[in-house]
Amino acid sequence: MYQYDHYDQAMVDARVAEFRDQCQRRLEGKLTEDQFKPLRLMNGLYLQLHAYMLRVAIPYGTLSGAQMRALGNIADKFDRKYGHFTTRQNIQYNWIKLEDAPDILADLAKVEMHAIQTSGNCIRNISSDHFAGAAADEIIDPRPYAELLRQWSSFHPEFSYLPRKFKIAVIASETDRAAMRLHDIGINIVRNDAGELGAAFYVGGGMGRTPMIAPLINGFVPLDQLITYSEACLRVYNRYGRRDNKYKARVKILVHELGAEEYTRQVEEEFALLIAQSIEPPFAELERIRTYFDEPAFDADASDELDRTDPDFAVWSDRNTHPHKTPGYVSAVISLKPVGGIPGDATADQMRLMAELAEQYSFDECRVTHTQNIVLPHVRKADLFALWQKLDAAGLGTPNLDQVGDIIACPGLDYCSLANARSIPIAQQISQRFHANGKGEILGELKLKISGCINACGHHHAGHIGILGVDKKGVENYQLSLGGSEAEDTSLGKITGRGFDEAGIVDAVETSVDVYLAQRQDGERFLDTYRRIGMEPFKEALYG
């Protein structure tokens, strides 16, 4: 995986010094809160309901064992012995003191990490496929391109005061595991008929209060123009994105209001001017970055057999592993969704254990998924049983990947000052309900996502079943939606009808699931059945 050279390290160290100075000037009163706010946001520091939250960047979701261990140690030293992995492959700490923040950034810098641009109206941490470099179906590892974009977007002087936040995802397979088209820019590395690699650019996707699926604006940008083309997309947005209303300020609104064709025309015009400026990095730089993502030294003789004698292990390995491009290996997914637990939370001890297991079993590498789980990307099948035993003993062996218990939930009203309703308790109750009634075992793939407000951090628009918490005359109320997907068949869920109270929403999810169970045909997932039979049967059962 990528390692800093002295240039990268010096930049991150400079950032720590800068933020320490900014905090000091804030405490001395030289900076007003209004002046300080965008600066702290661009360092990941966000004021929540009860305390500051620090969001740490995990570029394209990739971590070494030492980095994961450092995250655990920070949770012990500066927070309440846990952290929360997020839908953008980052981690956030919920109970941070402002005066500790520069020291935390300094601890992060020691393991080549930072919190740069994890919040604020700037280009955010670049996300990617959590199986990158391991998946059998990818055409190339997308992470070198993500790393190039990371460097380009870090401290970009023109794009640090954008109309709104700006999120970029990079993938390189037809299967979309990164919700690519729900980003401000989604890049899919593709191969053209001549066998050359290029980048398909999708611009203007997003969730929030106006969910949109990004349209394709250019199907093939040559990779030696990747940065220049990105810069053109951003410049058009910086100049013409709306600044009069923060809810209409994302690039998706600009693309929607101009039309994809006109936005594309403007980007192409800007690109034609920018290409003459020679801002593209030298090709040698991409080659240099690529060497860090070379394949690990896989054992060519690794056995492709799996001993499935233990029935619990067999279930876990069926559900929580993903095919690897190398025979004898799999990618193993550690669920951070124990029955009744808080989705995405991990204790300091669990983080340190995952660090150790990554070192021992996965070539010192782990990944954070946008579904708030952790991947050990390169595990020998022969080691899988031993790995599972250690995970299971630590409460990390829940066999529920992509099942109803594998819920995405935002922090909600338990932490967040924007939330209208709690998300976590709803997730916990649904998880417990489907465990207790046994239906979780027979449902197959069912992606359930919960947001505690219209900003949609819990991706409810993209859930096969989505739940949105709203405030109804001072009481928490929950809207149910069906039919969303964040995968390559991207779709936005539709609201079933009137909302439910806290107990009612859990029942409503079960009622919807019962409709599916009664109607599903061979091999259909919940989403497939919904798409075949439509909303009516669900409405009938829910409100009939």
Added chain:
Amino acid sequence: MVDPAQNGLRFRTDAPVSDPAVTVEAFAEQTNALAVRIEPGEDVRLLLPFLDRLRLVEVNFPSFGDGRGYSAARILREAGYTGELRAVGDVLVDQIAYMKRCGFDAFQPDELLDRGDVENALSRWPDVYQPTADGRVPIWNLRHG
């Protein structure tokens, strides 16, 4: 208002233009005007036909969080403008290093800036990742000679 010369935030050796900056609209009509001020919503490319007589462009930042002026500055420099490019308005210590990278070479903040803080801000970054209008060689190129 603070005199930029007195505030020391001018990184040019030529004599400052003393003409008042006129609006973009007026500038196009006043063929002897040397100085113009552009507002955030205005298209800086309207000035490109007049680069040969432009000596001073003031880019107004009514609010520091509105970043359109950064693009305006780079576009001017990319088009070959070499005159004074002055950021005016809500210009603060923590933004001037980025402004300088985009091609600004003079600053006229509404409020007086602490000179020590300015020096710290401008000397903070040992290197830069991206090529922009300030001509600094990006890390990408330093790595590969």
